[in-house]
Every structure is written in structure tokens, then in C-alpha cells.
């Protein structure tokens with residue numbers, strides 16, 4: 001008799017949680033199919049980490065402030081996340097930032113050539129008076145007037161770096177000033193190694209539809225959307241179970257939850273744990289992974305053996321590589337012909353990952369605002385040549401209290417005392433470890449001095465009442481040039497060498513946003529041949 005079906009999901013980050021949750025939904029009506037979720041650390045949810053801290057200033061004003069050290073907001077475009085909000089009953093906890101809010105409208109760059117921060121223009125009138133006009137207007141004209149030239153067509157897997165693509169279309173100044181800064185804010189990496197096709201596929205499509213010009217492609221796209229909405233063409237039926245999720249997001253720029261992003265991962269974890277069909281194993285990493293009698297069998301660090309007919313690997317690709325290597329060299333390969341090491345997979349070590357040092361700072365209420373109202377600022381690559389080591393290595397700063405102030409709790413009756421200001425400084429990525437080191441006594445003074453210059457302050461910043469430093473090692477994989485082609489080869493190798501009952505998914509394979517991770521877990525759950 002064939003063994004009864006079972007699925008092991010390795011990795012309890014967002015992708016693994018999403019896979020386990022959707023598998024349990026899909027299989028709810030089919031009794032007897034067991035799902036194992038294995039996570040090596042003591043917490044699930046990956047890099048998502050929200051914490052409420054208690055602060056008090058010198059005048060006795062107290063507050064419970066919400067700090068994030070991982071992703072802090074979600075975009076309303078991800079149906080996979082909206083579906084989870086509906087399924088998990090989280091709508092009443094959602095906090096939104098409207099598109100009209102300063103946090104959505106005002107974004108800044110820190111340029112070495114200007115004092116303080118430079119506002120990124122968002123409308124034609126603001127562009128005309130902006131110091132950035134001398135870069136932006138020639139950049140847009142250059143692309144719009146471009147003759148049909150090189151195109152990264154959808155059919156080919158040809159690729160180039162984000163820096164090369166932007167330089168080709170908009171010139172070197174634009175690519176360095178805007179391209180590198182944008183890439184810092186999403187991937188915390190160097191735009192000269194990041195794959196255009198993997199990171200910004202929409203721009204590749206616009207290039208193609210605009211016959212070699214992104215601007216012409218964007219204009220054509222905007223006009224065709226207008227035509228579509230005028231002729232009342234209804235989009236194809238949406239397969240997601242969204243409830244009132246979509247209406248919650250009217251006019252919304254980004255959103256989170258009253259108690260931060262961990263609300264989502266905690267609710268996913270609870271829901272997965274509640275399912276009778278799911279076993280969650282935490283604090284126990286996978287040591288080896290093999291095929292035994294036609295089934296996947298893994299052993300854990302603590303010596304447990306788990307066999308299953310299906311496997312979803314939702315862990316960083318270098319971790320999977322290490323497990324496969326350890327499995328090949330482990331003694332149990334000699335346990336008989338029915339014990340075979342899983343064949344190796346290509347490209348698991350092809351990409352580096354970025355490490356980010358995240359510094360949350362809380363300032364006491366003050367008469368003059370600490371920063372202008374807005375999202376925060378990004379810092380472009382410092383020079384055309386590269387990233388100096390031995391520097392603080394600041395990539396950007398988020399003005400947290402501008403965006404979701406309702407996450408912070410003040411005692412009732414807090415009238416005119418003002419509010420604390422929260423900001424988060426991000427360092428590292430392509431610069432490597434910050435210098436001075438975050439653990440050294442020189443770090444905070446150096447950080448304050450840099451912030452004072454960036455914020456264009458004549459007087460020193462007040463002393464922060466809370467400083468929290470978190471170092472996230474290898475938290476964001478960098479899809480380097482050629483990534484999409486390599487991942488197709490990886491998927492083909494999984495299908496051919498491991499069979500149709502296995503999937504390798506996650507941020508290292510597809511996109512790195514929360515929405516992408518939720519989506520890849522969901523897709524694997526529905527596409528696995530069960």
C-alpha cells in the first residue's frame with residue numbers, strides 16, 4: 001500500500017507559514033493528510049519583529065511605543081496579504097496611511113552636494129522648482145526621445161544590472177542618485193549587481209511596450225488603463241478570498257497593524273497551530289534531507305526523523321545547500337539502497353545576501369520638530385566607484401512617527417505634553433559592518449553627528465531616551481544579474497531530480513517583499529500535486 005500523503009514544510013518564516021496555512025486550508029476536507037512545519041529558531045515569522053517598549057522622558061511623560069526592526073509596512077497591492085487579513089480576522093487591527101498623508105507624499109534624498117535633505121518632487125510644479133530638475137528633466141527627455149534600441153524582452157531571459165538599465169535609459173547621474181538610493185531602500189544592496197529582470201520586471205515590460213523607452217511605455221500604459229476603465233472592462237474573476245479587504249484599502253498608500261507587523265505573523269502561526277492536521281516543530285533545525293523508500297526523510301538537530309511524501313523547502317537557499325551537503329556526507333547513506341542522498345540542486349549559492357544594522361531611536365517631545373513630516377530619506381551610493389569601508393555606512397532613515405502614530409500608546413489625559421519622535425536608521429548592506437562598530441561607545445555620537453548633518457540642524461539633537469540596535473545577518477537575498485534564468489534552471493532541476501512532490505520557494509527564489517513571500521507559499525500550497 002502506498003504511504004498516506006503528508007507534507008513537510010521546512011522554514012517558519014513568512015513563506016513557510018503561508019505554505020502551511022494554505023496547505024491546511026486546501027486539505028481541510030481530506031482527512032488523514034498531515035502537515036509538518038519545521039523552524040529552527042524559537043520564533044516564527046522570520047525577520048518580522050515588532051516590540052512595544054515603555055519610555056519615559058525627563059519630565060515624567062510616559063508612553064508605550066511600537067518599534068519595528070524588520071519590515072514595517074505593507075502595500076495594499078498584495079492580494080495574498082489582504083486575503084490573510086480576511087481569513088485571520090485582522091481587519092479591525094489594520095492601521096492605514098492615506099495616499100494624501102505627508103508620510104506617503106514627502107520623500108527625501110540625502111545628497112552629498114546639498115545641505116540637509118532634498119525633497120523628491122512628486123508633481124510637475126514641484127519638479128520645476130526642484131534642485132533635482134537638472135537631473136530629472138534631462139533624464140526623462142533622454143529616455144522619451146530614445147530611438148528603438150536594446151530591449152530586455154519578456155521572451156528572452158537576457159538581463160543586466162539595475163544600474164546599467166537605468167544608465168542606458170536615464171543617464172549616469174539619475175542611475176547613481178535615484179537608482180542606487182531606491183535599491184538601498186528595498187534590497188540594501190549595490191544597484192550595480194542587482195538583476196533588473198528580477199527586481200523591477202515592470203520596468204522591463206514598459207521598455208518593451210514603449211519600443212525601447214520606459215517613459216513612452218508608461219504613457220501608453222496609463223492611456224490604455226484609462227481606456228479600459230472608460231469602457232468598463234471588468235478584470236478577470238479574482239481567486240482570492242478577500243472579504244472586505246479590498247475596500248479597506250481605498251486611497252491607502254501603505255498599512256500595518258495596531259501592534260505592528262508581527263500581528264500578521266503571530267496570527268498566521270496561531271492559525272497553523274490550531275489545525276489538527278498540522279504539527280509545528282520549533283527550535284529544531286534540519287540536519288539531513290534524504291529519499292528513503294521513495295519518501296522524503298529529514299533528520300533534525302535533536303535527532304528526530306520525519307518522513308513525508310511531499311516537501312516544501314522555504315528556507316534561505318544557502319541553508320538548503322548546507323543541508324544537502326551534510327546529507328551527502330552523512331553516514332546514514334550507507335544504510336541500504338533505499339536510502340539515497342537527494343540529488344544536488346544548481347545555483348543555491350549563486351546570490352549573496354545583505355546584512356542590515358537597524359537602529360531605532362526615540363527622542364523626547366521637543367519644541368522644534370526633529371525631522372520634516374514624511375516617509376524618511378534614502379542615501380545614494382556615495383561615488384561612482386563604490387562603497388568606502390570603514391564608514392558608518394548609512395543607507396537611509398525612516399521617520400516612523402510620521403506614518404503610523406496610532407501604534408503608540410499614551411496615557412489618557414496626555415494633553416499638551418507633546419509626543420515622542422521615533423526614527424529608524426538603516427546601515428550596512430554594501431558598506432559591510434558599520435564603523436565605529438555598533439557595540440562601541442563611539443557609535444552613537446558618530447550616528448548623532450551624521451543625523452544632525454542630514455537633518456540640516458544647527459543645534460545638536462536632543463539625547464535620545466531609547467536606542468535599540470538590531471543586526472540582521474543576511475536578511476535580504478540579492479538577486480544578481482541572471483537570477484531569473486538561474487531560478488528557471490533550479491525549478492527544472494527540482495522537478496526533474498526531486499520529482500513533482502517537491503518545491504523550493506521563498507525570498508531567495510522569488511521576490512523579497514512580504515507580499516511576494518506570502519504569494520510564493522500560497523502558490524506552492526495549491527500547485528503541489530497532492
Ligand SMILES: C=Cc1c2[nH]c(c1C)Cc1[nH]c(c(CCC(=O)O)c1C)Cc1[nH]c(c(C)c1CCC(=O)O)Cc1[nH]c(c(C)c1C=C)C2
Pocket residue numbers: 047069070071072073074075184185186187188356358376377378395396397398426427472475476512513514515
Ligand atoms: C531591515 C531593512 C529592510 C530594508 N529593506 C527591506 C527591509 C526589511 C525590505 C523592503 N523594503 C521595502 C520593500 C519593498 C516593499 C514592497 O514593494 O512591497 C522591501 C521588500 C521598501 C521600504 N523601504 C523602507 C521602508 C519603510 C519600506 C516600506 C516597506 C517596509 O516597511 O519595509 C526603508 C528602508 N528599508 C531599508 C533601508 C536601507 C531603508 C531606508 C530608509 C532596507
